[in-house]
Amino acid sequence: xxxxxxxxxxxxxxxxxxxxxxxxxxxxxxxxxxxxxxxxxxxxxxxxxxxxxxxxxxxxxxxxxxxxxxxxxxxxxxxxxxxxxxxxxxxxxxxxxxxxxxxxxxxxxxxxxxxxxxxxxxxxxxxxxxxxxxxxxxxxxxxxxxxxxxxxxxxxxxxxxxxxxxxxxxxxxxxxxxxxxxxxxxxxxxxxxxxxxxxxxxxxxxxxxxxxxxxxxxxxxxxxxxxxxxxxxxxxxxxxxxxxxxxxxxxxxxxxxxxxxxxxxxxxxxxxxxxxxxxxxxxxxxxxxxxxxxxxxxxxxxxxxxxxxxxxxxxxxxxxxxxxxxxxxxxxxxxxxxxxxxxxxxxxxxxxxxxxxxxxxxxxxxxxxxxxxxxxxxxxxxxxxxxxxxxxxxxxxxxxxxxxxxxxxxxxxxxxxxxxxxxxxxxxxxxxxxxxxxxxxxxxxxxxxxxxxxxxxxxxxxxxxxxxxxxxxxxxxxxxxxxxxxxxxxxxxxxx
Amino acid sequence: xxxxxxxxxxxxxxxxxxxxxxxxxxxxxxxxxxxxxxxxxxxxxxxxxxxxxxxxxxxxxxxxxxxxxxxxxxxxxxxxxxxxxxxxxxxxxxxxxxxxxxxxxxxxxxxxxxxxxxxxxxxxxxxxxxxxxxxxxxxxxxxxxxxxxxxxxxxxxxxxxxxxxxxxxxxxxxxxxxxxxxxxxxxxxxxxxxxxxxxxxxxxxxxxxxxxxxxxxxxxxxxxxxxxxxxxxxxxxxxx
Numbered sequence: 112x113x114x115x116x117x118x119x120x121x122x123x124x125x126x127x128x129x130x131x132x133x134x135x136x137x138x139x140x141x142x143x144x145x146x147x148x149x150x151x152x153x154x155x156x157x158x159x160x161x162x163x164x165x166x167x168x169x170x171x172x173x174x175x176x177x178x179x180x181x182x183x184x185x186x187x188x189x190x191x192x193x194x195x196x197x198x199x200x201x202x203x204x205x206x207x208x209x210x211x212x213x214x215x216x217x218x219x220x221x222x223x224x225x226x227x228x229x230x231x232x233x234x235x236x237x238x239x240x241x242x243x244x245x246x247x248x249x250x251x252x253x254x255x256x257x258x259x260x261x262x263x264x265x266x267x268x269x270x271x272x273x274x275x276x277x278x279x280x281x282x283x284x285x286x287x288x289x290x291x292x293x294x295x296x297x298x299x300x301x302x303x304x305x306x307x308x309x310x311x312x313x314x315x316x317x318x319x320x321x322x323x324x325x326x327x328x329x330x331x332x333x334x335x336x337x338x339x340x341x342x343x344x345x346x347x348x349x350x351x352x353x354x355x356x357x358x359x360x361x362x363x364x365x366x367x368x369x370x371x372x373x374x375x376x377x378x379x380x381x382x383x384x385x386x387x388x389x390x391x392x393x394x395x396x397x398x399x400x401x402x403x404x405x406x407x408x409x410x411x412x413x414x415x416x417x418x419x420x421x422x423x424x425x426x427x428x429x430x431x432x433x434x435x436x437x438x439x440x441x442x443x444x445x446x447x448x449x450x451x452x453x454x455x456x457x458x459x460x461x462x463x464x465x466x467x468x469x470x471x472x473x474x475x476x477x478x479x480x481x482x483x484x485x486x487x488x489x490x491x492x493x494x495x496x497x498x499x500x501x502x503x504x505x506x507x508x509x510x511x512x513x514x515x516x517x518x519x520x521x522x523x524x525x526x527x528x529x530x531x532x533x534x535x536x537x538x539x540x541x542x543x544x545x546x547x548x549x550x551x552x553x554x555x556x557x558x559x560x561x562x563x564x565x566x567x568x569x570x571x572x573x574x575x576x577x578x579x580x581x582x583x584x585x586x587x588x589x590x591x592x593x594x595x596x597x598x599x600x601x602x603x604x605x606x607x
Numbered sequence: 608x609x610x611x612x613x614x615x616x617x618x619x620x621x622x623x624x625x626x627x628x629x630x631x632x633x634x635x636x637x638x639x640x641x642x643x644x645x646x647x648x649x650x651x652x653x654x655x656x657x658x659x660x661x662x663x664x665x666x667x668x669x670x671x672x673x674x675x676x677x678x679x680x681x682x683x684x685x686x687x688x689x690x691x692x693x694x695x696x697x698x699x700x701x702x703x704x705x706x707x708x709x710x711x712x713x714x715x716x717x718x719x720x721x722x723x724x725x726x727x728x729x730x731x732x733x734x735x736x737x738x739x740x741x742x743x744x745x746x747x748x749x750x751x752x753x754x755x756x757x758x759x760x761x762x763x764x765x766x767x768x769x770x771x772x773x774x775x776x777x778x779x780x781x782x783x784x785x786x787x788x789x790x791x792x793x794x795x796x797x798x799x800x801x802x803x804x805x806x807x808x809x810x811x812x813x814x815x816x817x818x819x820x821x822x823x824x825x826x827x828x829x830x831x832x833x834x835x836x837x838x839x840x841x842x843x844x845x846x847x
Contacts, residue, residue, distance in 0.1 A: 137808070140808055140809065141809060144805075144809040145809075155654065156652075156654050157652070157654050157655055158652040158654075161651075161652040162651055162652050165651035165652060166651070169651075172644070175628070176628070176634075176637045176640070176641060177624050177627075177628065178621050178624045178625045178628065178630065178633070178634070179634065179637045179638050179641045180641060181620075181621065181624065182621070182633070182638075183638075183641060183642075183645075185617070191790070191791070194610070195617075196610060196613045196616070197613060197616040197617045197619075197620045198616070199616055199619060199620060203616065206609070207609075207610065207613075210609055210610050211610065214610070247816065248806070249804045249806040249807070249815060250806035253806065253807075267805070267806060267809065268806070269806055269807070270806075270808075270809065272807075273808065274807055274808050274810075277807050293807045293808065293810045293812055294812045296807060297804055297807065297812040297814070297815060298814070300815075301814065301815065301816060304816060305726055305816070306726075308726075308816070309726045323641075323645075324645045325790075325791045326791075327791055333802070333803050333804060333805070333815070334802055334803065334804045334806075334815035334816050334817070335759060335798075335802035335815065335816050335817035336815070336816050338755070338759055338796055338817070339759055339760075339816055339817065341794070342755050342756055342759060342794070343756065353620065353624065358641065358644055358645060359644075359645055359648065359649075360777075360781040361648055361649065361650050361651075361778055361781065362651075363777070364650070364651070364776065364777035364778045364781065365650070365651030365652075367777060368651070368654075375805070378667070378670070378671075378742055379671070379742035379743075379744060379797075379799045380799070381671070381798065381799050381800055381801070381802060381803055382796065382797070382798055382799075382802070382817075383796075383797040384794060384795070384796050384797075385791070385794070385795040385796075385797075386793065386794050386795075387790075387791040387792070387793060387794075387795075388791075388793055389793065390749070390793050391749075391750070391751070391792070391793060392751070393750075393751030394749060394750065394751055394754070394793065395723040395751070395754045395756075396723065396749070396754050396755055396756045397749060397755075397793050397794065398793075405620070407620045407623060407624075411620070411623035411624050411626075411627050412627075414624060414627035414628065415626065415627035
């Protein structure tokens with residue numbers, strides 16, 4: 112069974128998250144960390160913009176000839192003794208992992224973080240089959256022992272949890288005395304997980320990149336958990352999407368200048384593992400059986416669609432770190448595996464637009480995400496495309512469709528547009544209070560709940576422009592600051 | 608769906624990908640272009656590196672929370688390890704790669720065992736394949752004489768790096784591996800400082816799973832030692 116999709120209810124969930132004081136406290140701590148760290152780290156590159164361009168090209172090149180790169184990867188990986196398997200659906204992923212486990216008599220599986228396995232609910236499937244699975248990324252481990260709470264961020268899965276919650280959780284699950292210091296909590300997790308590393312039969316990992324030229328998988332962590340997961344057990348299964356192919360190791364070098372800087376603001380992640388095939392003669396550690404599970408599960412549909420660029424994503428999380436919506440509601444509001452600006456594009460494509468109607472609207476279109484994306488995915492454009500699709504498929508509510516139709520009609524008839532907007536501007540002026548602010552907008556109360564709206568001065572831009580051409584002084588707004596802005600807009604228009 | 612009849616799934620996925628790209632079958636021209644791209648070894652923009660790569664490596668390794676001591680040559684290693692141990696703990700035993708078995712450990716009151724690490728060893732001693740100046744990174748290549756658990760399981764990892772092993776960036780490290788090893792070894796591990804986590808309130812804690820401390824002993828002179836594992840791919844030194 113795949114992870115429950117709760118993306119239909121973004122609005123309700125977002126509302127609840129805004130009023131969750133515990134979450135809001137965690138989000139405030141989070142905001143001060145990754146954003147400034149990234150800002151500092153990108154200055155270490157002499158040509159960050161050029162590196163971003165190169166990163167975008169590398170990822171787009173892989174996608175535009177994806178069948179070719181997949182085939183080359185497949186051949187090279189097999190030549191080194193790995194088994195390359197394909198999963199068309201989330202259920203296929205689980206079935207393959209269980210079959211591999213059965214084939215090698217596996218009882219205990221250790222796992223380093225894999226978002227793709229979250230898509231398929233792999234851990235549940237493993238436990239349902241009577242095997243033991245242990246997540247080793249500290250954040251994922253915390254969530255696992257809390258009854259498989261869903262991750263709220265792709266690189267900081269437990270960032271919504273406070274230290275106090277972790278203290279209680281470890282005390283309850285490990286049966287140890289409560290520890291308050293974060294380093295003591297980490298030490299406790301280390302000793303619990305160390306035992307599992309040494310006794311596991313199989314390691315399951317994700318894959319940051321599949322390298323076509325060498326048939327390798329690249330794993331990136333700070334904890335070193337992927338390194339241990341793929342070094343000590345005899346079997347390794349690396350699961351990732353078909354889109355994670357990159358042509359060469361030199362391409363990996365370029366992408367690794369972008370990924371950690373964009374993710375956590377580090378110059379380099381502490382551990383980067385490039386794993387190819389099975390262990391050689393005389394090697395003491397290392398896997399005897401290596402499996403790749405290459406997952407389609409909706410990706411070829413995205414490849415065929417007009418949001419193909421979303422598949423460039425290297426899962427750094429910069430878009431969510433910088434998103435004003437994510438920063439305020441956290442990852443759980445999005446209701447599926449991938450939150451934030453990339454999530455609101457990927458989720459509807461993976462689970463169906465009709466199951467995620469609010470998501471393309473979970474954006475202010477401010478383009479912070481597009482500006483920071485290390486592989487230049489034009490996220491607001493893709494979000495707009497999904498909004499258009501919803502409209503075309505008549506998935507929006509009737510009043511919204513009617514409103515858009517009415518707007519379209521008005522916009523095509525200038526005379527009508529002018530008279531309607533002139534009435535509108537006057538009505539809005541009357542609604543303003545003595546300060547010229549509107550406290551509550553009918554149909555717009557969600558907006559005015561949090562702020563007042565400046566009332567217009569009663570005249571439209573067109574009227575004002577005409578009056579100005581005649582030499583009559585005019586103001587757009589009754590309050591002084593926006594008025595200056597309105598005048599500025601006119602000046603800009605005149606200077607052209 | 609099973610492992611043995613997965614060929615069908617492979618064909619189905621490739622067919623869907625090709626359909627998405629407007630192709631009906633294998634595209635020979637695109638394949639030739641892909642191989643040409645691989646052969647060209649194209650690199651992205653690189654940050655400028657100073658002439659003194661060794662100094663750069665030392666600075667960046669320290670930025671990544673490694674500690675570094677520079678000594679003259681291979682023969683100075685046991686004394687340097689002893690100094691490091693004296694500063695930190697009362698432990699006088701270490702395990703490590705076989706290349707270091709012949710050093711004068713007893714003279715410095717250190718018990719050295721050339722064997723792969725278990726979960727209980729306190730100090731693991733390794734060389735490295737090469738090191739990267741750009742990011743202060745140690746590059747390890749697995750082989751019979753260079754087991755990776757030695758730099759993963761012990762609490763403290765001590766790495767011996769020769770100055771002439773330091774290369775500019777990841778690209779040079781990869782080229783070096785291609786030259787020395789021919790094919791990719793099972794594992795290439797790039798390690799930059801101790802294992803760390805920020806998963807509880809984004810507070811950085813060292814020693815998440817792997818070493819809490821990484822200490823680099825940098826040899827300024829290459830020296831004449833033949834025992835040092837400069838070529839771990841050629842499994843010439845084995846555990847006995």
